[in-house]
Amino acid sequence: MAYKKHYSVLNKEVVDILMEDSEQLQNIKFADMTFGAGGHTFALAESAKNVSVYSVDQDPDALKNGKENINELGLSERVFLHDMNFEQFPEFIRSSDSEMKFNGIVADLGVSSHHFDEGDRGFSFRFDAPLDMRMDVDNDELETAADIVNNYSKEDLEKIFFTYGEEKFTHRIVKSILEHRESAPIETTKQLEKIIIDCYPKKLQFGKINPATKCFQALRIKVNKELDVLENVIPGLLELLEINGRLAIITFHSLEDRIVKNLFKDAVQSDVPYELYNKKPILPSHGELEENPRSRSAKLRVITKINEKKSKNKYAQFSKIGENR
Numbered sequence: 001m002a003y004k005k006h007y008s009v010l011n012k013e014v015v016d017i018l019m020e021d022s023e024q025l026q027n028i029k030f031a032d033m034t035f036g037a038g039g040h041t042f043a044l045a046e047s048a049k050n051v052s053v054y055s056v057d058q059d060p061d062a063l064k065n066g067k068e069n070i071n072e073l074g075l076s077e078r079v080f081l082h083d084m085n086f087e088q089f090p091e092f093i094r095s096s097d098s099e100m101k102f103n104g105i106v107a108d109l110g111v112s113s114h115h116f117d118e119g120d121r122g123f124s125f126r127f128d129a130p131l132d133m134r135m136d137v138d139n140d141e142l143e144t145a146a147d148i149v150n151n152y153s154k155e156d157l158e159k160i161f162f163t164y165g166e167e168k169f170t171h172r173i174v175k176s177i178l179e180h181r182e183s184a185p186i187e188t189t190k191q192l193e194k195i196i197i198d199c200y201p202k203k204l205q206f207g208k209i210n211p212a213t214k215c216f217q218a219l220r221i222k223v224n225k226e227l228d229v230l231e232n233v234i235p236g237l238l239e240l241l242e243i244n245g246r247l248a249i250i251t252f253h254s255l256e257d258r259i260v261k262n263l264f265k266d267a268v269q270s271d272v273p274y275e276l277y278n279k280k281p282i283l284p285s286h287g288e289l290e291e292n293p294r295s296r297s298a299k300l301r302v303i304t305k306i307n308e309k310k311s312k313n314k315y316a317q318f319s320k321i322g323e324n325r
């Protein structure tokens, strides 16, 4: 299936930050947890001849298209694309080469434009398609959006729409889903979209933002366990960093951003020395927002593995001298 174009969010910023301080290095090793259309991977690989990039994706379309592009660009000696959920990446590296560390790792979370524009995957209500929403569409162990909508309890559905979608008409929507599914399963994007729109007050039904947006986002997050895998992988990725290596994560909603912010904070407070590259998240420039309005909710947070922990206590050295007396 042809892979749709994807605008790589905060691409220049990611490359500049990960390449900073790399002039002295002979071989620069990066990892990209979310290859997608390869925008970040290729920009990193093309930034210098001594860069190699280990990339992963779990989407079969992204992998097929990616392998073709890597060959076409003549990068097969320096860009290595693997089929896996990024949650498995730290263990995959540890078991293939326990010494391997990275000078930079990037993750650009969520789905790509391809998913939204490729109607038959069920991510978008713009097309009528089976309610699927699995990025790893070949993984039969994953529940589809239809499985969730048709089998989950009232309480669980409310939790999903409310927590992952912050949908304020959750109660009405779930009540209506339960009524509809009693007569027949809800199987398609358009069926679900109509149920949701009908639960909205008339004056909000045809506004700028489709009322189904939040519930579709919530289902996608649940189907792909997006928050769980993010939370599970960050500690492992931090361990894979070289000294001065950076982990850069781009998030698209507050739930993801909170996880990254808190786990980075925990890392800074741990015994291993890390420091935040930026206290506040880096946002797309006005120029980028004009070119790609889908970047509007993107936030980039970066953490660096450092050599030695800086002491917050300016008298620490004196107390050490005191201890030696």
Ligand SMILES: C[S@@+](CC[C@H](N)C(=O)[O-])C[C@H]1O[C@@H](n2cnc3c(N)ncnc32)[C@H](O)[C@@H]1O
Pocket (backbone or CB within 6 Å): 006, 007, 008, 009, 033, 034, 035, 036, 037, 038, 039, 040, 041, 056, 057, 058, 059, 062, 084, 085, 086, 087, 108, 109, 110, 111, 112, 113, 135, 229
């Ligand atoms: C926003 S796109 C990345 C776009 C990419 N940075 C680019 O510039 O083209 C996210 C990609 O990551 C993949 N992805 C998301 N979560 C993943 C996970 N847990 N494991 C592996 N791949 C994942 C999706 O399949 C999608 O292709």
